[in-house]
Amino acid sequence: MRILSGIQPTGRFHWGNYFGAIRQYIDLQNGQDSAFYFIANLHALTTIRDRELLARNTFDAAVDLLALGLDPDRATLFVQSDVPEVSELCWILMTTTPMGLLERCHAYKDKKSKGLTADAGLFTYPVLMAADILLYDSNLVPVGEDQKQHVEVCRDIAGSFNNSFGEAFVIPEAYIVKDTAKVPGLDGGKMSKSYGNSVEVFEDLKLQKKKIMSITTDSRPIESPKDPEGDHLFQLYSLFASTEQIQSLEERYKRGGFGYGEIKKELAILAESFFAAARQRREELIKKPEDVKKILNDGAKKASKKAAEVLTRVKKICGVEGR
Numbered sequence: 001m002r003i004l005s006g007i008q009p010t011g012r013f014h015w016g017n018y019f020g021a022i023r024q025y026i027d028l029q030n031g032q033d034s035a036f037y038f039i040a041n042l043h044a045l046t047t048i049r050d051r052e053l054l055a056r057n058t059f060d061a062a063v064d065l066l067a068l069g070l071d072p073d074r075a076t077l078f079v080q081s082d083v084p085e086v087s088e089l090c091w092i093l094m095t096t097t098p099m100g101l102l103e104r105c106h107a108y109k110d111k112k113s114k115g116l117t118a119d120a121g122l123f124t125y126p127v128l129m130a131a132d133i134l135l136y137d138s139n140l141v142p143v144g145e146d147q148k149q150h151v152e153v154c155r156d157i158a159g160s161f162n163n164s165f166g167e168a169f170v171i172p173e174a175y176i177v178k179d180t181a182k183v184p185g186l187d188g189g190k191m192s193k194s195y196g197n198s199v200e201v202f203e204d205l206k207l208q209k210k211k212i213m214s215i216t217t218d219s220r221p222i223e224s225p226k227d228p229e230g231d232h233l234f235q236l237y238s239l240f241a242s243t244e245q246i247q248s249l250e251e252r253y254k255r256g257g258f259g260y261g262e263i264k265k266e267l268a269i270l271a272e273s274f275f276a277a278a279r280q281r282r283e284e285l286i287k288k289p290e291d292v293k294k295i296l297n298d299g300a301k302k303a304s305k306k307a308a309e310v311l312t313r314v315k316k317i318c319g320v321e322g323r
Contacts (some may be wrong), residue, residue, distance in 0.1 A: 003028050003175065004138035006040040006080065009057035010047055013064050014198035015271075016183035016191035019239055022068055024142050024177045029075035036076045036136050036303060037065070042087070042128065043080070046121040062292055064202060067282035078299035080132065085307040090124075090131040092314060096161045097127050106149060130154040133172050135307045140175040148174050161318075168317045183239065184232035186215050201275055202282055209268045217260040225256040233263055240270040 005025060007013075013022065029035040039061045041054060048054045058079060070077055080086060102108065105126050111118045133141055133154050141151050151174035158169040184190065185197030192198060199211050215233050220226055228234040228250050238246050252258055285292060315321035 001139050002034055002036060002136060003140045003142060004036045004038075004133055004136055004172075005142050006038045006043070006132055007061065007065075008040045008044045009054065009061040010044050011057065011193045012060060012200045012202065013068075014191055014193065014200050015236075015239065016185075016198065018068065018201050019183050020144060021142075022065065022070075025065075025075075026069040026071075028142060028175075029071060031074055035074065036078075036138070037070065038078050038080045038083075038132070038303070039065075040080045040132070043125065046119065046125060059289070059292070062296055063282060063285050066285055066292065066295065067278045068201070069278070072295045072299065076299045076302050077295060078303045079296055082296070082300035083135070083303050083307050085304065085311045086128070086131050086135055089135050089307075089311055089314065090128045092318065092320075093131055093134075093157055093161060094124060094127050096164050097130075097157050098160065101153060101156055102126060105153060126150065126153045127157060130157040134158055134169045135310050136303065137170045137306070137310060138172045139170065141172050142175040142177050144177055148176065161314075165318045168314045182235070184235050186211060188216060188232040199271075202279060205272060208271070212268045212271070213261070213264050215260075215264060222259045223256055226253045228253040233260060233267070237263060237267050237270070240267065240274045245270075 005021070007017070007021060025035075025037055029037075039058055041058045044054060044057070048057070062077065062079070065077065066072070102123055107125060108118055108123050111122060129150055130153065133151070134157075141154075143151060151172060155171055158171055162168055162171075182190075185192065185195060186199070187195075187197045189195060189197060199208055203211075215236070217233055218226075231253070234249065234253065237249060241249065249263070312321065
């Protein structure tokens with residue numbers, strides 16, 4: 001049973017990335033043969049056109065994942081482009097992938113509906129994603145409910161190839177992470193780097209506190225009771241607080257008699273404490289870049305071994321090898 005997932009190095013990880021995905025990766029790591037996690041730098045080329053920025057983001061992503069608890073003794077961590085077989089498999093898959101399937105995918109449709117330029121990379125993005133999954137005989141792909149389409153498309157692509165040439169691929173299943181946190185941004189919308197409403201995990205603490213203090217709230221007077229249901233400040237607080245702290249804050253909301261500024265200050269303290277150990281690990285890792293590179297190289301070697309096995313099998317089945 002193999003779990004596989006990837007994360008794009010399009011910027012430093014924020015609270016939404018951690019609670020929505022990275023925390024689940026860490027919980028699911030059970031051994032190097034059962035958990036493959038990669039930094040999707042080839043996918044990031046659809047948005048990043050600065051080589052130095054992409055290289056820096058890729059390295060930072062590795063450091064951050066390790067600092068947050070990804071254990072190279074329990075999971076295989078590697079950079080997507082360090083396994084070149086994925087690009088070859090992507091092309092092979094594109095030859096049997098229906099155009100209509102790609103035209104229905106969310107990212108392409110959303111960009112096109114907004115009148116934005118959608119390049120071939122974005123259009124064929126789901127095929128590369130399928131190659132990522134199928135190249136390692138992955139069984140489970142952890143995703144939130146809103147990302148289930150990615151795995152469904154991969155299943156369709158694999159099924160189309162299998163129908164054309166024979167049983168080449170393991171058909172993966174989506175592993176729906178039931179407790180995936182819905183993390184609101186500073187403005188109450190979904191937290192996202194592109195919306196400018198995110199708080200980075202390893203942000204400078206002074207800047208992080210300044211951002212937290214800027215969280216938008218309603219204008220109810222201090223003495224008025226407040227409804228915790230749907231309140232994004234309450235939701236953010238709940239990510240870091242204990243059950244008892246959450247219950248206590250809920251009671252305070254319903255009683256009233258406090259200002260939102262008090263809660264923001266408490267949230268800043270809780271967030272700093274929550275990630276304190278990870279910050280310390282990151283400071284140690286950043287001093288040893290060669291150790292990080294070795295972890296990535298070792299992970300790529302392990303991933304490449306499996307990738308070569310699967311790609312050889314696929315090439316033989318479709319007739320481009322072993323003539």
